[in-house]
Amino acid sequence: MPVVAMSFELPKTQHALAAPEKWNQDWETLLKKGLITPRVCLSDLTNTWRLGIDEMYHSYSVLHSSTCEIQYRVGVRAMHYYERLETAWMNSTRQERRKHVLIGMSTVCSKARNLNDARGYCGDYVRLEKLSREPATFLDFLKTLILDDLSKVPGTPRYIPHAEWDRYSAKIEKSGTEMEKICMRYLIILRTKLIYMVLEFSFLSFLGEPLPELTVLKQRGGPEPDDTAGIPLEVLKKMRELNLGKQQSKKVIKEDKIAQKARASKREVICTGCPKMQGPGESFQQCQRCKERMDRDIPYCSRECQVNHWKHHKIICGKPMNLETAIASAIPKVTPPGQEPSSPNGEADGALSPNVPPPKDGFKRSFALMKHVQYLNKYPKVDLVVRTGPASANVTQIDIPYPPVQSMFRIVRDAAMTTGSLIAVAMVCHYVAWFFVAKGMEGTYDIDCIAEQMAKEWETPVEELKRTVLELHEVYLEEPYNRPPIMSNLDPRHWAAFLAAGPLDMEKRIVFKD
Numbered sequence: 001m002p003v004v005a006m007s008f009e010l011p012k013t014q015h016a017l018a019a020p021e022k023w024n025q026d027w028e029t030l031l032k033k034g035l036i037t038p039r040v041c042l043s044d045l046t047n048t049w050r051l052g053i054d055e056m057y058h059s060y061s062v063l064h065s066s067t068c069e070i071q072y073r074v075g076v077r078a079m080h081y082y083e084r085l086e087t088a089w090m091n092s093t094r095q096e097r098r099k100h101v102l103i104g105m106s107t108v109c110s111k112a113r114n115l116n117d118a119r120g121y122c123g124d125y126v127r128l129e130k131l132s133r134e135p136a137t138f139l140d141f142l143k144t145l146i147l148d149d150l151s152k153v154p155g156t157p158r159y160i161p162h163a164e165w166d167r168y169s170a171k172i173e174k175s176g177t178e179m180e181k182i183c184m185r186y187l188i189i190l191r192t193k194l195i196y197m198v199l200e201f202s203f204l205s206f207l208g209e210p211l212p213e214l215t216v217l218k219q220r221g222g223p224e225p226d227d228t229a230g231i232p233l234e235v236l237k238k239m240r241e242l243n244l245g246k247q248q249s250k251k252v253i254k255e256d257k258i259a260q261k262a263r264a265s266k267r268e269v270i271c272t273g274c275p276k277m278q279g280p281g282e283s284f285q286q287c288q289r290c291k292e293r294m295d296r297d298i299p300y301c302s303r304e305c306q307v308n309h310w311k312h313h314k315i316i317c318g319k320p321m322n323l324e325t326a327i328a329s330a331i332p333k334v335t336p337p338g339q340e341p342s343s344p345n346g347e348a349d350g351a352l353s354p355n356v357p358p359p360k361d362g363f364k365r366s367f368a369l370m371k372h373v374q375y376l377n378k379y380p381k382v383d384l385v386v387r388t389g390p391a392s393a394n395v396t397q398i399d400i401p402y403p404p405v406q407s408m409f410r411i412v413r414d415a416a417m418t419t420g421s422l423i424a425v426a427m428v429c430h431y432v433a434w435f436f437v438a439k440g441m442e443g444t445y446d447i448d449c450i451a452e453q454m455a456k457e458w459e460t461p462v463e464e465l466k467r468t469v470l471e472l473h474e475v476y477l478e479e480p481y482n483r484p485p486i487m488s489n490l491d492p493r494h495w496a497a498f499l500a501a502g503p504l505d506m507e508k509r510i511v512f513k514d
Helices: 020-033 038-048 052-090 094-109 113-121 128-133 135-145 163-175 178-206 233-244 246-265 288-294 303-313 323-328 367-378 403-419 422-438 447-457 462-478 492-499
Strands: 384-387 395-398
Touching: 020 094, 020 113, 038 113, 038 163, 038 178, 052 135, 052 178, 052 323, 052 367, 094 113, 094 128, 094 135, 094 178, 113 178, 128 135, 135 178, 163 178, 178 323, 367 384, 367 403, 367 447, 384 422, 384 447, 403 422, 403 492, 422 447, 422 462, 447 462
Parallel strands: none
Antiparallel strands: 384 395
């Protein structure tokens, strides 16, 4: 591909926090002019990368795994905070929303030059007015981006489509050089990472929650390039002198160098196998084979961590990397206990052994349902959690003690939670309501609250759900073995054994209040 040099300067990384309004306006001006195209961005990266293609593959691998970790973290936090966020965000003023979106954008982009530059890769996604003007826009975008399965950190990042970038990426994949292909993939995944972090920092700032510590890795080969990378030095000098005058141009260059040095001083060395950072006075050991054969930095905090990580590292150890091995070695770090993303009540939410399978057939879980699934995965002996009263404390765990009945219940429950099938949802709701009514417990356990909870989780009209539950109850009343529809395939002998365990009024009807 022919070289295309930037003929303009990007807004300064150091101005993101020092003068966020001006920094944002400078970005908006550039973006509206249409100067930042995928072709220009790719050319800028390939022209300024100083460390060779192997180091680019390694950087891509690190970015790949860190983006997976961030997408998981954002999903867990959004799931826990969403109910509170939705109410407050929808009732907020445009000025309030704008304030916190700008905090999110400027805080993230201030941390490193590549994050600041990535704002130019995001097209219309990271635009202050778009994310803050209409409250539903931000919330809908957040819901769209959250991973479907939050039981574990994903192995592959979820990409965000963009027509212009997707077209140019396909062109590079078809006819670009090896360096252009990996650089293009790097740009696209960096864009993805920035979008997720801006949304996360924005909603946490809005809710008054602490912002995550953003760790930037220490680079090899000297300090990061400045914000003018890609512009030939002579051209840059003339541009600045023409626009600013000689004295002001010298002042800007000096400020740039000071800012670059300050950012470099905050960069960290992080263990390849876990999130531990190298502390003052420490010196993490390097993989000797990678260092000697490839001049590649692979730090480890301990021998034990290096041994545990070997099964992932061995495919690239001391060997040149390619796209296949870069992706294969991009394993998200194992998070030590107690360092996982936390829920508002302080409980850790690390990767879990899934009790409920991930969604399928294009079904998108609501945040409320995600939270329910997360709880069931955390406590696999629990069959369901239902709200049995208007107060938030009125929550009951459903634990079915008889295995054949439990197994049948879970088959339908999992179908409801993985496909969103309304009939499966109604069968689960009917069974719970039927049990409480047949036990004579409807005065203690409000079946209307249970229906309202499930309607919210599956984003279906509560009137429709209640109507379907009542229709299923009519089917139940005609069933010769007194089996609720959810148990229609259960052996009658197992059902009889279940009924014998306790008194149940089989003729009692389900009656909703409205």
